[in-house]
Amino acid sequence: MSTKSTSIFDFYGKPDFLTALPLSFQHVLAMIVGNITPALIISGTVNALAAKTGIASQGADAATLVQSAMFLAAIATLIQLFPIAIVGSKLPVIMGVSFAYIPTMSAIGSQYGLPGILGAQIVGGVVGIMVGIFIKPLRKYFPPIVAGTVVMSIGLSLYTTAVNYIGGGAGLKATAPELFGAPNQLIVGFATLLTVLFVGQFGKGIVKLSSILIGILVGYAIALPMGMVNFAAIGQKSWFALPALGQFPIEFHPAAIVSMAVIFIVNSIQAVGDLSATTIGGLNREVTDNELRGGIIASNMGSIIGAFFGGLPVATYSQNVGIVSTTKVVSRVVFMFAAIFVLIAGFIPKFGALMTTIPQSVIGGATIGVFAIITMSGVRLITQQEMTTRNTTIVGLALALGMGITAVPQFLANYPQWVSMVFGSSPVVIATIVAFTLNIILPKKSLVDEQKERDEIEAKREAKAAGK
Incomplete structure (x- = not known):
């Protein structure tokens, strides 16, 4: 450990403010839209129930939930960076409200309102902490072939999100489908993507490392004269809350x-x-048992704390993991500044509102390459083990079922709603379960073992043929 290091590639490195600032800000830009969107979606669901039942306490102000999301993301990130006892991973990760919980929260919110979501969130967080405490004995069931399949499914599942963003966002697709994928959206989205790609491949030094931030700024500049940036929300927000x-x-x-x-x-x-x-993408090593335990406990602890603020469940942000894998920047100072920026937004609603003026097509263009890096990080994990018939079956079948079932919503339509929510909302769930199960039940064989089996089969065939 080098306490005097100023390197951005050292977790304990302490780069100067001007070096860390742009690197921190691109993490903020990568997570901010994803962090506030679940709050907007859930507020719409619970407010619809409140209007229907006339029970105001079942609903919630959207701006308040967004503010809570910013505050909670910052606190959860800081806990990960600066652990307290066994709570925290001490890894360069960014936390935020997770999209993975939206289907379940929407179902709960439509029946029990926000109070029901928050109560279930507290108990769910306790269950998650138990998983974290016992992750060490459980970890043997998640070798690189399983963990890599999970990481790969995360990356693959995010592609549609990025493409939806490039087209203008899922909200635009639902409310104004004729505008979704319009030329202005695609021009801005792909201009952002090409800028990120060009700067990332041909840039030097800090410019190269800030490719995503530069891409967003270029995309924003192109979108501005095209009338795609709306500043109305800023005027509607207060300066402090x-x-x-x-x-x-x-x-x-x-x-x-x-x-x-x-x-x-x-x-x-x-x-x-x-x-x-x-750890694989940014630190060139596998994650330790203590890091897994602390990270999982901190994530679930953050969700429990968040329930008392109206904050929704949090998780590590895959897009920010992708940035780490792309840039190799792991300095804790960089992530601390990012958490501070998000914390400021949690107290100053106008700051968060300004961030939301970035067109979704810009965010999509900036992040689709990041999601590709996540997928390839999964491939790197998978290929740490031999590509035997057993292992390729685990990976292939897990991804086939995960991606296939979630692509056909009608597949689970005849089952209870909770079945669809749990198993039909994300390919990651099914891919994880299938990979986990197959890794336990399929007999372990090396490439040498498989070749030996083929040799034995061939020898028996030849002996039988000679006997005739």
Whole structure:
């Protein structure tokens, strides 16, 4: 450990502010839209229930949930960077509200409102912490072939998100499908992508490392005269507001708790993939048992704390893991500044509103390459083990079922809604379960063993032929 290092490629390195600033800001830009979007979606769901039932406490102000999301993401990130006892991974990760929970939260919110979501979130967080505590004995069931499959499925599952963003966003596709994928959206999205690609391949020094930030700035500059940037939301926000501690009631409903607990278990296991991708891509080593335990506990602890602020469940952000893999920048100072920026946004709503003026096509163009890097990080993990028939079966079948089933929503339409929410909302869930199960039940064989089997078969065939 070098406490005097100023290197951005050293976790304990302390680069100067001007060096760390652009590198921190690109992490903020990569996560901010994803961090606030779940809050906007869930606020719409619970407010619809509140309007229907006339029970105001079931709903929530969208701006307040967004503010809570920013505050919680910052706190959760800082806990990961600066662990307290066994809580925290001490790895260069960015935390934020997770999209993975949206289907389950939407189902709970449409029936029990925000109080039901928050109650189920607290219990789910406790279940997730238990997974983290026992991750060391569980880890043997997640060798590189399984962890790599999970990481690869994360990257593959994010491609549609990036393409939706380039086209203008899923919201635009739903409300104004005739504008989705319009020439202006594609021009801005692909201009951003090409800028990131060009700067990343031909840039030097800090310019090269800030390729994603530069791409976003170029895309924003192109979008501005095209009328794609709307500043109205900034004027509607106040300059300062405290996080909403204790403003929302909390209720516990068994059905909501069970469905949420399942998602927390799956996402706690999925964290193995993100944390593995971080160490493989940024630190050139595998993640340790203590890092996994601390990271998973911190993530779930953050979700529990967040429930008291109206903050939704958090997880490590795969797009930021991708940035780490791309740039190799792992200095804790860089991530600390990013967390501070997000924390400021949690107290100054206008700051967060300014970030949301970035067109979604710009975000999509800037992140699709990042998602590709995540996929390849999974490939790197997978290829640490021999590509035997057994291992290729595990990877291929897990990805085939994961991607295939989620691509056909009708596949689970005749089953209870919770089945569709758990198994049909994300290919990562099914891919994880299939890879985990097959790795346990399929007999372990090396390439040498498989060649020996083929030789024995050939010898028996030749002996039989000679006997005739």
